[in-house]
Amino acid sequence: MLKLILRRLPALFFVLFCVITLTFFLVRLAPGGPFDRERKIPPAIEAQLLAKYKLDGPLWSQFTGYLADLARGDLRLSTKYRNRSVNEILAQTLPVTFALGGLAFLLATSSGVWLGTFAAVRRNTASDRLAMAGALLGLSIPMFVVGPILVLVFGLWLKWLPVGGWGSPAQLILPAITLAIPFAAVIARLMRTSLLEVLNQDFVRTAKAKGLADRTVVYKHALRVAILPVVTYLGPLAAHLLTGSIVVETVFNIPGAGGFFVNSILNRDGFLLGGVVIVYCALLIVFNLLVDASYALLDRRIRVDA
Amino acid sequence: MLEPGAAARILRRPAAKVCLGILIAVAAAAAVGPELFPESYREPGPRQYASPSWQHPFGTDLNGRDVLYRVLLGARISLVVGLAGAAVSLFLGTTYGLVAGYAGGKVDNAMMRLVDIMYSVPRLIFILIFINAFDGHVREFAARLDWQWLVSYSRIVILIITLGLIEWLTMARIVRGQVLALKERSFIHAARVLGQSHLKIITRHLLPNILPLIIVYLTLTVPAVILDESFLSFLGLGIQPPQASWGSLLAEGAQSINPLKIYWWLLFFPAATMSATLLALNYLGDRLRDTLDPRR
Numbered sequence: 001m002l003k004l005i006l007r008r009l010p011a012l013f014f015v016l017f018c019v020i021t022l023t024f025f026l027v028r029l030a031p032g033g034p035f036d037r038e039r040k041i042p043p044a045i046e047a048q049l050l051a052k053y054k055l056d057g058p059l060w061s062q063f064t065g066y067l068a069d070l071a072r073g074d075l076r077l078s079t080k081y082r083n084r085s086v087n088e089i090l091a092q093t094l095p096v097t098f099a100l101g102g103l104a105f106l107l108a109t110s111s112g113v114w115l116g117t118f119a120a121v122r123r124n125t126a127s128d129r130l131a132m133a134g135a136l137l138g139l140s141i142p143m144f145v146v147g148p149i150l151v152l153v154f155g156l157w158l159k160w161l162p163v164g165g166w167g168s169p170a171q172l173i174l175p176a177i178t179l180a181i182p183f184a185a186v187i188a189r190l191m192r193t194s195l196l197e198v199l200n201q202d203f204v205r206t207a208k209a210k211g212l213a214d215r216t217v218v219y220k221h222a223l224r225v226a227i228l229p230v231v232t233y234l235g236p237l238a239a240h241l242l243t244g245s246i247v248v249e250t251v252f253n254i255p256g257a258g259g260f261f262v263n264s265i266l267n268r269d270g271f272l273l274g275g276v277v278i279v280y281c282a283l284l285i286v287f288n289l290l291v292d293a294s295y296a297l298l299d300r301r302i303r304v305d306a
Numbered sequence: 307m308l309e310p311g312a313a314a315r316i317l318r319r320p321a322a323k324v325c326l327g328i329l330i331a332v333a334a335a336a337a338v339g340p341e342l343f344p345e346s347y348r349e350p351g352p353r354q355y356a357s358p359s360w361q362h363p364f365g366t367d368l369n370g371r372d373v374l375y376r377v378l379l380g381a382r383i384s385l386v387v388g389l390a391g392a393a394v395s396l397f398l399g400t401t402y403g404l405v406a407g408y409a410g411g412k413v414d415n416a417m418m419r420l421v422d423i424m425y426s427v428p429r430l431i432f433i434l435i436f437i438n439a440f441d442g443h444v445r446e447f448a449a450r451l452d453w454q455w456l457v458s459y460s461r462i463v464i465l466i467i468t469l470g471l472i473e474w475l476t477m478a479r480i481v482r483g484q485v486l487a488l489k490e491r492s493f494i495h496a497a498r499v500l501g502q503s504h505l506k507i508i509t510r511h512l513l514p515n516i517l518p519l520i521i522v523y524l525t526l527t528v529p530a531v532i533l534d535e536s537f538l539s540f541l542g543l544g545i546q547p548p549q550a551s552w553g554s555l556l557a558e559g560a561q562s563i564n565p566l567k568i569y570w571w572l573l574f575f576p577a578a579t580m581s582a583t584l585l586a587l588n589y590l591g592d593r594l595r596d597t598l599d600p601r602r
Contacts, residue, residue, distance in 0.1 A: 137581075277431060
């Protein structure tokens with residue numbers, strides 16, 4: 001496993017470098033600067049501002065300077081939220097996003113695997129069709145529709161749960177469910193297909209032939225193999241959850257990194273934008289590495305050539 | 307692969323008929339519907355936040371515009387972006403998958419590794435940055451060339467291209483897998499022995515054989531692109547007012563849910579139209595895929 005991680009490391013740094021470069025230049029290509037206002041700023045002041053935020057000099061030396069700062073772990077200052085560093089903003093908002101994303105991750109994987117198994121075991125019965133129709137529905141209704149509907153029903157009509165905001169655990173429930181639903185649907189479909197295929201394989205027939213209970217065959221033998229496609233999906237899932245959290249944070253008024261991300265695009269706040277993207281990508285890269293490593297642990301056949 | 311009777315067999319199911327009906331109805335209404343509305347329904351008027359009635363079946367919005375009219379206009383943009391974006395992704399994914407699968411070996415390995423990496427990067431986030439970086443430039447460029455249509459539709463054109471750019475990965479994987487299997491078949495070997503060029507083998511022999519598969523995944527890519535577009539527009543970073551898509555209408559609808567007064571029709575009707583369309587597309591795509599590949 002350690003060998004796998006070490007072998008992947010150079011490629012991962014290269015990917016991260018590409019992400020940083022792409023973000024930096026895309027932000028710079030955008031028309032308009034961070035200090036454009038309706039009233040023109042005097043040139044002397046603008047020059048000072050640019051110097052303070054290290055936006056002066058040729059583009060190339062700005063880029064190398066940025067890389068050097070990043071290597072030291074300095075994500076620089078936000079140009080919109082004056083005098084606050086990007087590190088500081090992210091330190092406050094990322095835990096919020098992670099709490100939301102983490103809970104949605106657990107919800108999506110557990111309910112998806114459960115629903116998919118439930119449907120596969122009852123293949124071609126009414127419960128199977130109902131479960132898969134539900135999954136199709138979950139896949140087709142966008143999060144920003146599910147969110148307001150949940151708020152309307154559980155927040156405003158039934159008054160069981162708070163409609164938004166952040167601070168108490170109760171405020172986490174509706175957003176996490178909203179974020180989890182489409183991915184639970186994807187996982188349920190993956191799980192069902194994969195389990196049905198595995199249940200047709202020889203080792204399952206052998207297990208049944210030697211007289212094991214259906215329950216043991218499915219949960220002890222088949223599920224272990226059938227879950228592999230779901231494990232492969234965990235990497236993309238994490239990426240989708242981070243993207244989706246932007247919408248969910250907007251709908252539920254949650255002070256996470258997503259809102260800052262959207263505002264940083266509108267405000268041309270390049271370093272804040274870069275900070276969010278770089279940190280997201282770095283985390284996803286590490287997460288994918290862990291998924292790959294765990295994949296090798298789950299399936300012994302893969303460990304041989306890894 | 308997909309025999310002629312397959313489509314008819316799928317349509318024998320009542321649910322499939324309903325789905326096809328929904329799609330045809332939405333597409334037809336989006337195509338001709340908006341033209342049928344009188345001027346007073348299209349422009350801002352005094353009837354603010356009227357609840358659904360015979361006069362305004364979907365109610366009216368903050369500016370007194372008819373919501374049904376706006377939902378149909380939104381359907382136009384959402385469907386066009388969905389179809390065109392899926393077409394872009396189809397072109398990219400098929401080309402990429404064909405090249406990777408046909409080349410095989412190290413080239414294939416490297417190309418598929420790149421796809422794996424792109425799967426795990428939050429692509430929509432890059433698209434957001436990309437759109438906002440280029441929209442101004444494109445508009446300026448179009449204005450200099452005096453292309454009026456591009457000035458007003460630059461957002462839509464950029465959205466189509468960029469959303470096509472992010473949804474091609476699955477298509478590439480599927481096509482590559484199919485090509486890997488096909489290229490060992492004897493008719494491909496025969497073509498090669500007969501001295502046909504690689505390009506000819508790809509276009510004459512491989513492409514026709516994967517065509518049904520491509521069509522099936524196209525059906526599943528359209529709803530994905532529509533969903534992506536609505537995501538961007540919901541955040542206010544996609545389609546810009548006065549144009550509207552389902553996503554931007556839903557953003558208005560979501561804002562109308564508050565403890566003081568609930569204008570439910572602003573959320574319900576766009577949401578129902580969009581969800582029904584996506585559901586129908588996903589369902590038909592699923593059925594087509596099941597027919598084509600019974601193993602799945």
